Amino acid sequence: MKPKQQPSEPPRPRTDLGVEVSANRCPYCHEGVEAAESLACQGCLARHHAPCWREGGERCAACGHDAALVDARRAPGSFPxxxxxxxxxxxxxxxxxxxxxxxxxxxxxxxxxxxxxxxxxxxxxxxxxxxxxxxxxxxxxxxxxxxxxxxxxxxxxxxxxxxxxxxxx
Missing domain, CATH: 1.20.1300 (3 helical TM bundles of succinate and fumarate reductases)
Known part of the structure; x- marks a missing residue:
């Protein structure tokens, strides 16, 4: 068995992939989502607009999970x-x-x-x-x-x- 050779430089992540990721994009409509107007999927934490969540069948557009996290700032009695x-x-x-x-x-x-x-x-x-x-x-x-x-x-x-x-x- 050959011994492993040590690389001269430690590996670095590639930055030329051209992929843009945003934590604040709705996976249903692909528009930006502000925290005050969003629902988060309980499964993958993807943020959705509340109307997008309803229009998508009360499911996450990213993973299909059917439960959303409740925002503590929105009391159950607050008006949607x-x-x-x-x-x-x-x-x-x-x-x-x-x-x-x-x-x-x-x-x-x-x-x-x-x-x-x-x-x-x-x-x-x-x-x-x-x-x-x-x-x-x-x-x-x-x-x-x-x-x-x-x-x-x-x-x-x-x-x-x-x-x-x-x-x-």
Whole structure:
């Protein structure tokens, strides 16, 4: 048996592999994840956006584990982002309808024509939708962003078309 030869230099890790690794990238959408908005897989500790975790079937996109670590800063009673969105959208709805009724009863909005009577509640709802989308832009995964944007733009165009048709003689 031959004796092993000692290398002249100790081995060094290769740095020219061209692989980029980030501990803060969601394995589902491949976007950056901030600690405040993340869930971590219990199996491999990969961070996910909360919407990505739900969209991926409540499983880790990296290893398939179905349990997430609970962040100690988030108490079980704290509001998730989607609940706040619902509250904001509901608030917009409940502000729009009484405002329209008040304008109708107190100021006779019908004298102006059907366009303001129709446009005001839908305009306020669209404003709430756009604000909700803008406020949650960074928290929303890119796939869902495109869908939400398409829905909101479609609703905006549909309502504008309805208002144009309603204003025709």
């Amino acid at each position: 982002a989607h609940a706040l969105n619902s509250i904001f959208f509901g608030f917009t709805l409940f502000v729009a309808m009484p405002l329209v009724l008040w304008l109708k009863l107190a100021h006779g909005i019908d004298r102006i024509g059907p366009v303001p009577a129709l446009g005001l509640p839908f305009g306020l709802l669209l404003l709430g939708s756009w604000l909700t989308f803008a406020l949650n832009f960074k928290r929303t995964p890119p796939q869902r962003r495109r869908v939400l944007l398409a829905l909101i733009v479609g609703a905006t165009l549909l309502i504008l078309a309805g208002l144009i048709v309603a204003s025709l003689p």
